[in-house]
Structure formats: structure tokens, C-alpha cells
Amino acid sequence: MRRAGATWVLLLAAGCAEPPPAVRVTVETDLALPAEMDEFHVMVAASRSEAGQICTPTSRGFRLSRADALPLRLVIERGETYTSWVWARIEGFSAGRRILTRELVHPWPAEGVAEVTVRLERACLDRTCAAVDQCIEGMCRPLQMPGLLDDADRIDDRPCAAEP
Amino acid sequence: MTRRLPDNTRLGLLAAALCFGLPAAQAQTETETEARRLFEAGVAALTAGDAAGAAEAFARSHGLFPHPGTLKNLAASLEQADRPADAWQAWNELLDRYGSVISETARSEAVERRSVLDRRLARVTVTTQPPGAEIEVDGRTVGTTPLAAPVRLEPGVHAFTARLEGRETATAAANLAAGDNPPVELELPAPSAPLGTLLVESPTPGATAAIDGGTPEALPLSCELEAGEHEVRVEAPGYAAWVGRVRVDPAATARRVIELEPESPEIPAGVASGFWDGPWPWVLGGVLAAGLAGGITAAVLLAPGEPAEGDWRVRMP
Numbered sequence: 354m355r356r357a358g359a360t361w362v363l364l365l366a367a368g369c370a371e372p373p374p375a376v377r378v379t380v381e382t383d384l385a386l387p388a389e390m391d392e393f394h395v396m397v398a399a400s401r402s403e404a405g406q407i408c409t410p411t412s413r414g415f416r417l418s419r420a421d422a423l424p425l426r427l428v429i430e431r432g433e434t435y436t437s438w439v440w441a442r443i444e445g446f447s448a449g450r451r452i453l454t455r456e457l458v459h460p461w462p463a464e465g466v467a468e469v470t471v472r473l474e475r476a477c478l479d480r481t482c483a484a485v486d487q488c489i490e491g492m493c494r495p496l497q498m499p500g501l502l503d504d505a506d507r508i509d510d511r512p513c514a515a516e517p
Numbered sequence: 518m519t520r521r522l523p524d525n526t527r528l529g530l531l532a533a534a535l536c537f538g539l540p541a542a543q544a545q546t547e548t549e550t551e552a553r554r555l556f557e558a559g560v561a562a563l564t565a566g567d568a569a570g571a572a573e574a575f576a577r578s579h580g581l582f583p584h585p586g587t588l589k590n591l592a593a594s595l596e597q598a599d600r601p602a603d604a605w606q607a608w609n610e611l612l613d614r615y616g617s618v619i620s621e622t623a624r625s626e627a628v629e630r631r632s633v634l635d636r637r638l639a640r641v642t643v644t645t646q647p648p649g650a651e652i653e654v655d656g657r658t659v660g661t662t663p664l665a666a667p668v669r670l671e672p673g674v675h676a677f678t679a680r681l682e683g684r685e686t687a688t689a690a691a692n693l694a695a696g697d698n699p700p701v702e703l704e705l706p707a708p709s710a711p712l713g714t715l716l717v718e719s720p721t722p723g724a725t726a727a728i729d730g731g732t733p734e735a736l737p738l739s740c741e742l743e744a745g746e747h748e749v750r751v752e753a754p755g756y757a758a759w760v761g762r763v764r765v766d767p768a769a770t771a772r773r774v775i776e777l778e779p780e781s782p783e784i785p786a787g788v789a790s791g792f793w794d795g796p797w798p799w800v801l802g803g804v805l806a807a808g809l810a811g812g813i814t815a816a817v818l819l820a821p822g823e824p825a826e827g828d829w830r831v832r833m834p
Contacts, residue, residue, distance in 0.1 A: 373832070413761075414764070415829075425828045429831055430830065432833040434834050435833045449718075449774040451776070502757060512834075513831070513834065514831055
């Protein structure tokens with residue numbers, strides 16, 4: 354019993370030094386940059402419940418001024434409260450006009466880094482899907498959390514962190 | 518403006534030439550030969566009553582071959598040409614550079630002439646913030662701040678310019694009278710950041726935009742901003758706000774057309790309360806607690822991962 358307790362103490366102490374679990378989203382495209390897409394925005398949030406109770410999303414825009422600006426990697430690290438899943442919306446723009454949107458919901462890995470790839474595809478450029486769907490590989494597929502940002506009651510006032 | 522010299526002055530200058538002039542035997546190089554030729558031209562001009570021409574010749578000669586005799590003749594010529602500020606400068610330089618080697622008579626004369634001229638001039642103390650700037654007065658460089666002495670200037674309007682690499686040039690003008698002793702302080706501001714234009718438009722009726730947390734303004738909104746990234750928030754009643762960062766490049770226009778999405782109707786209250794009244798919060802809480810404990814255990818027991826690398830990193834709360 355005493356040995357087990359000591360092991361837990363050691364494990365917990367060691368665990369504090371480890372990097373938190375993270376989801377790494379790699380954004381890529383088959384569009385020509387920057388001619389066909391010159392900017393994309395990312396909005397991320399995490400939920401503290403399975404059903405979806407998220408922190409106020411944080412967002413950032415990325416200027417795609419060079420042909421090799423993509424792929425680009427976004428690392429979202431898990432915190433202490435919003436530990437259910439992570440949500441991200443990636444929007445591609447051309448001359449200020451939104452041309453592509455992708456959303457993803459991914460559970461936090463127990464440890465380490467979970468890899469997710471989001472491809473902003475030419476096949477979805479002119480594809481219009483219903484509000485509860487999104488275009489993936491040219492096909493309309495159901496969103497995992499449709500309308501997540503539409504219900505203010507599901508969005509906590511607490512902001513989803515700045516960059517660490 | 519040139520005045521004919523009295524005979525005694527011309528004799529004095531010629532004597533100065535004899536005392537301080539360039540001996541032919543010492544003029545060994547082409548430069549020295551040219552300096553001597555100019556010196557003799559200056560003496561000839563002075564003898565002919567052309568003080569301005571003489572000053573020009575003596576100045577060029579002194580530039581090629583500095584010599585106290587040439588400088589004394591230059592000072593006297595400038596004074597005769599009614600250029601008191603330049604004459605003061607020449608007499609002053611004669612004392613500074615050659616005061617210890619010229620005769621007592623020549624030194625006394627230089628001190629007297631400098632004092633007489635000083636009463637006809639304004640003395641301007643020029644300072645800059647920061648120091649180290651090159652100062653020009655009426656287009657002529659007079660030194661680098663901090664200047665060793667006030668700048669002597671003739672009465673009238675004068676333009677002051679201060680230049681320093683990495684700073685914006687500062688200028689000032691002053692209307693001076695004889696005996697004035699005004700300070701001229703020039704501040705060289707750091708260069709302002711390059712500017713670009715941000716143009717925000719929206720087809721959404723009533724949309725407003727706030728830049729970097731500023732006051733929302735009606736669209737279309739065009740404003741000149743420092744180059745770099747700026748936060749833009751676009752909102753309209755009944756629509757979900759859009760928040761994003763826009764990069765503004767120097768001397769370019771960044772145009773963004775933001776189409777807001779209508780806010781969806783709220784989920785009926787029963788849906789939410791039903792969820793929280795049921796067993797699911799406890800079930801999920803248990804699952805989360807077990808998952809968290811398991812995650813911690815796994816994170817410790819399994820091989821630790823390296824910090825994830827990325828172009829953008831955020832930490833969730």
C-alpha cells in the first residue's frame with residue numbers, strides 16, 4: 354500500500370512536467386496560393402461537456418502570400434476545464450470572400466498529440482450544402498456539432514485562451 | 518558688396534603674405550604648387566580691390582595646403598567682403614589652430630577682429646534631441662551636435678536642419694538680429710511605422726466594424742493604419758459577430774468583405790434543463806473523471822511525447 358502511494362506521487366510529479374495532450378491540425382489545400390486562396394481564418398474552442406458547452410472561441414487569420422504557405426500546423430493544447438473535445442472551424446478566403454469552410458470535432462487524446470488533417474479542396478469550391486452539412490471531398494456530409502456557435506447558452510463567457 | 522581695401526590694409530595683407538606665405542622652395546608637390554598659385558592669385562585680387570575673389574582664392578589655397586598666413590589673409594578678405602560671420606569663423610579658426618605658433622601681434626589682431634565681428638552677429642546655440650545629428654545652417658554643414666560653440670550668424674532669417682540616420686529630419690527657422698543669442702532646439706522623431714489602408718465592407722444591413730477594440734463605425738469603413746495585423750470585429754443586430762485578424766501591408770489596401778450569418782433561434786429551454794435534470798451530467802462527469810484519471814496515468818506510464826510543434830499554438834482553459 355505504501356509502495357503504491359509512493360508510485361502515485363512519483364507518477365503525478367512526473368506528469369506535471371509532461372506537455373499537455375494536444376490536437377495538431379494540419380491545414381492543406383490543392384488550390385493555388387495565393388491566386389485562388391490568399392487567407393484563411395481559424396476559430397477554435399473546446400468543450401467541457403460531451404453535448405457541447407464551450408469556451409468563447411478564439412480565432413486568428415493567416416495571410417497566404419506565398420505558394421508554399423500551406424500546409425500549416427495548428428496546435429491546440431488541452432487545459433484543465435474544457436477537456437471533452439476540441440472544435441475548430443477553418444475558413445478559406447480569396448480577395449476577402451469566403452470560398453471554403455471546414456469544421457471538425459475531435460476528442461482530446463489521453464496523452465501526446467493527435468494528428469488531424471483538414472484539406473481545403475477545390476472539389477468543394479462551388480458545392481453548397483445544407484446548414485447542418487459541410488463539404489468534404491466534394492460531398493456534403495453531416496457536421497458533428499451543427500450550429501454550435503448559434504446557441505449563446507452553450508458558450509461560456511470564459512475565453513478560449515490566448516497563445517501560451 | 519566688395520569694398521576696395523585701404524592702402525594700409527593691403528600692405529598689411531601683403532606683409533602677412535610675406536610672413537606666412539608659401540615659400541617657393543617648399544612648394545614641392547603639385548598640390549602645393551597649386552596652393553601657391555591660388556595664394557598668389559588671392560594676393561593679386563586683394564591688391565586689385567576684389568576682396569570676394571581674394572577670399573575665394575585664399576579659401577581654395579588653404580583647403581589644399583593649410584597655412585596660418587593663408588588663413589589670416591582669408592579672414593581679412595572675408596571681412597573686407599562684408600561677410601562678417603565667415604570672417605569671424607576664419608579669425609576664430611586662426612586662433613584655434615595656429616594660436617600657439619603665430620606671432621603675438623598676429624594673435625592680438627585676430628582676437629581684436631573676432632571681438633569686433635562678434636558684436637555684429639547673432640550667436641545661436643543649436644541642440645538636438647537626440648544628440649549626434651549633423652547640423653546645417655542655410656544649407657551649409659556647421660557640425661554635429663553637441664556643437665562646441667554657438668553658431669555665429671549674420672542678422673536675418675536663417676534655416677536650420679538637423680539630420681540623423683534612422684530619424685526624421687528636423688528643421689527650424691529663426692529671424693535673428695545682431696547680439697541675439699537664442700537657442701534652437703531640434704527634435705528628430707523616430708520614423709513612424711509605415712502605413713497601409715484597411716477597407717472593411719459588408720452586405721449585412723446595419724453592420725459596424727471596430728478596429729483593435731476601438732469604437733464601432735458604420736461600414737464601409739476605410740482607415741489608415743500602421744502596417745501589421747489588426748483585429749477586426751464586425752457585428753450587426755440579429756447577426757453573429759465576426760472577429761478576425763487582418764494583415765495590412767505597407768502602402769497597400771487590405772480589403773475585407775465580411776458577410777455576417779444570422780443568429781439561429783435559441784434552443785428551447787426544456788432541452789437544456791432536461792439534460793441537466795437527468796442522469797447524464799453525473800454519467801458524463803464520471804466518464805470525464807475516469808478519463809482524466811486514466812489520461813494522467815497513461816501520460817505518466819507511457820512514453821512522454823515531445824511538445825507539439827506548430828505555426829500557431831493555443832492552450833484551452
